[in-house]
Amino acid sequence: MPKNRTLQRLRRWAVCLGARLTQTLLKLLPFDVAVAVGGRLGNLAFVVLGSERRKTLKHLIQAFGQEKSASEIREIARRLFINAGRAAAEGMLSSRWSEDFLRRRISLKDPEPFVQLQRSGRGIVILTGHFGNWEMMGAYAAKVLGANLGVIARRLSNPYLDRLTNRLRQRIGMKVFLRGEGVRSFYRHLMDGGVLAILADQDIRRLDGIFVDFFGRPAHTVTGPAELILRSGSPWFYAVLVRQPDGRSHQLYWEGPLAVPEGDDHGTKVRRLVEDYTYRMEEMIRRHPDQWMWMHNRWRREPKCSPDKNGSG
Numbered sequence: 001m002p003k004n005r006t007l008q009r010l011r012r013w014a015v016c017l018g019a020r021l022t023q024t025l026l027k028l029l030p031f032d033v034a035v036a037v038g039g040r041l042g043n044l045a046f047v048v049l050g051s052e053r054r055k056t057l058k059h060l061i062q063a064f065g066q067e068k069s070a071s072e073i074r075e076i077a078r079r080l081f082i083n084a085g086r087a088a089a090e091g092m093l094s095s096r097w098s099e100d101f102l103r104r105r106i107s108l109k110d111p112e113p114f115v116q117l118q119r120s121g122r123g124i125v126i127l128t129g130h131f132g133n134w135e136m137m138g139a140y141a142a143k144v145l146g147a148n149l150g151v152i153a154r155r156l157s158n159p160y161l162d163r164l165t166n167r168l169r170q171r172i173g174m175k176v177f178l179r180g181e182g183v184r185s186f187y188r189h190l191m192d193g194g195v196l197a198i199l200a201d202q203d204i205r206r207l208d209g210i211f212v213d214f215f216g217r218p219a220h221t222v223t224g225p226a227e228l229i230l231r232s233g234s235p236w237f238y239a240v241l242v243r244q245p246d247g248r249s250h251q252l253y254w255e256g257p258l259a260v261p262e263g264d265d266h267g268t269k270v271r272r273l274v275e276d277y278t279y280r281m282e283e284m285i286r287r288h289p290d291q292w293m294w295m296h297n298r299w300r301r302e303p304k305c306s307p308d309k310n311g312s313g
Helices: 003-026 031-048 050-064 070-092 099-105 112-120 134-143 159-171 184-191 224-232 266-287
Strands: 124-128 149-153 175-178 195-199 209-214 217-222 236-243 250-258
Touching: 003 031, 003 070, 003 159, 031 050, 031 070, 050 070, 070 134, 070 236, 099 134, 112 124, 112 250, 124 134, 124 224, 134 149, 134 159, 134 195, 134 236, 134 250, 149 159, 149 184, 159 175, 175 184, 184 195, 184 224, 195 224, 209 266, 217 266, 224 266, 236 266, 250 266
Parallel strands: 124 195, 124 236, 149 175, 149 195
Antiparallel strands: 209 217, 236 250
C-alpha cells in the first residue's frame, strides 16, 4: 500500500478511535452534562479547526453578507459549532433515547395527519436537511410515531466512522439504504408502506439536479427526492428538529401532507417541487441560522447558462 494511503488509513482510524473514546467518557456523565460538554467541545472546534471555520464563515457571508454584520456572522458560526457539538454528544448517547426520553425532550403539536396516513398503509416521504439533530428526529419518528423508517444515507469518507454511524442508526430503529446502491430497495420499502426520510438540502456530485434559488443565488439541488415523490405517488412531509434556547429540548416542525405541484409536464412538476422544499429549508434556516451545516458549499456549482423554463441548467 502506498505510504500516503497508509497515513490516510491511520488518520481515519485515529479519528474513529477518538470518537469512541469521547463516547466512552460522555457515557460516564448525566445526559445534560454530556450535552453541555459537547457544546464546549464544539466551541473549541470553532477555534482550532481553521479550515472548517473559514468555510462556514465564507458561506454565511454569501447568504447574509448584505443583511448582517461581520460580528453577527461570526457569532452565528460560533453558535453553529456549539450546536453541532451538542448534537454529536446526543448522538453518542443514543442508547438512552428511549420512547419516554424522546417524548420528554421533543415536542410536536399535531402528529395526527402523519399517524393517520401510516395507518392507511401508504408509503410516506419525509424531506429534511442537515439541520439541528436530524438523527434524533429520525429516532422520534421511529420510536414515538411508530414509523417503519428508512433513511437514505451517503457513505462517509471515513469507513470506520461510517460503520459506527450506521450501526447507531440501526440500533435506534432505522433501516439504512446507502446512496449509490440502486433505488430498488428503498423504493420497495416505500411501496410496502414504509416511511422514507431524505436529506434534500445539498449539492451532491454525480446526482442529477437543477438550479433553484437559495438565498438569492442559484444553487444546484438534487431532483431525486422530487422524482421519487412524483413517480411513487407518495404523500410527503417537510420536517426539521429545532433546538430550543435551553440547549436541551427540541421542537419538531412538521408540515404535511403537502400538495404535489401541478404542471403541464413532468419536468415542470419536478422543478416546482424542488423549489418548494428548497424554499421551506431556506425559511427555516433564516429563522435559525445557527442550526444548519454551513460547512457544506451549497453554491459549489454555477449554471453554465440561465435555466430554461423546464428547469435544465
